[in-house]
Amino acid sequence: MTEEITFYTNPMSRGRIARWMLEETGVPYHTEVLTFGGTMKEPDYLSVNPMGKVPAICHGKTIVTECAAICAYLADTFPQAGLGPRADERADYYRWMFFAAGPLEASVTLKALGFEIPQERLRMAGCGSFGDVMGTLEKAVSAASPYIAGKRFTAADVYVGSHIGWGLAFGSIEKRQAFVDYFGQLSERDAYKRATALDEEAAKAMQAA
Template identity: 45%
Template sequence: MADLTLYHAAPSRSSIVRWMLEELGEPYGIELLTLAEGEHLTADYKAINPMAKVPALRHGDVVITEAAAICTYLADEFPAAQLNMPVGDPRRGPYLKWLFFGPSCIEPAIIDHAMPRKEEPRRGMLGYGDFDTVMEVTAKAVAAGPYLLGDRFTAADVVVGSTIRFGVTFEILPKIPEFMAYLDRLLARPAMQRTLALDEELAGANA
């Protein structure tokens, strides 16, 4: 039995962690949840993640939730994969910034942009500031590439790249050249290709 188990639904945000696991190269198991049937709402699953969301990851006796937190944990726990920036490396600061910029700035900005409020909120009330600034900052970062930390692909690219891919796929992010070129680089990675194929197979089986 694998020491790593991903509680997963396809398609969902848990695909971020599946990609991370594929990049890691460690054996892992899948506990598949069918969201349409409410399997994430059962008492058994809420004992694992009280938020009743995927992903959740079990590593031995440890359970971690929230996609960015899981990716951060895995990168540090398995340093041989070189998906982290270790403590003491001056690049760890920017690395951590991008890991949490994805779920705290990019994702809420694009969701709010796709489903605007009746009254526009004050900029200072939003943790991400405003949509245009988030897009400008993100585009500049990925254009400097090939990855967010230069030549080094890290867990930050898994988190931010997945968020950009989500936004572009559902046409709630602009298909600007910077984003599309970055996605092309990510989609060329064998681990990303495996993840897409595996999740497509799962989605087809549950259709």
């Protein structure tokens, strides 16, 4: 597909995940930086994402929202980047990407909001307890393989790694050595460094405006 990609984001948002994924694919894209409560809620953008949230991408006439979906879509659409799962990686690729999008995201958000699920109601919550989520995530990144789906870096590492990196930076996940080591190797990737530099530059531009 040769249509241009338009990337809607804000440098202080989950858009950093999608930016990293875009940089990993190596495909060209155009960036539109939106403001919270401002351009994100205007009709033009609401026609892209009725939630009024970022990130989102438009690829020709195709619209994709939600970070995990964007990562998976880009991996599938640009197979030459080698970011999608091979047959023997598929189970762990999907398992941990959706674990991060579901239980991890939910439990971290609940904790940040100061909400603790009562012990007797944990079975009602798909994410379970924060402790169980942290323990499960630690096991996932402590496996014999260096990456979340095996011996090879994939889009699942972009997604899971972004959650861990953000959590370590802002204290929203526990600073366990397994998390530090896992994200440490990911943060050395050229695409991650490029994406981070672009987002830092965008953040400075917004502050100066």
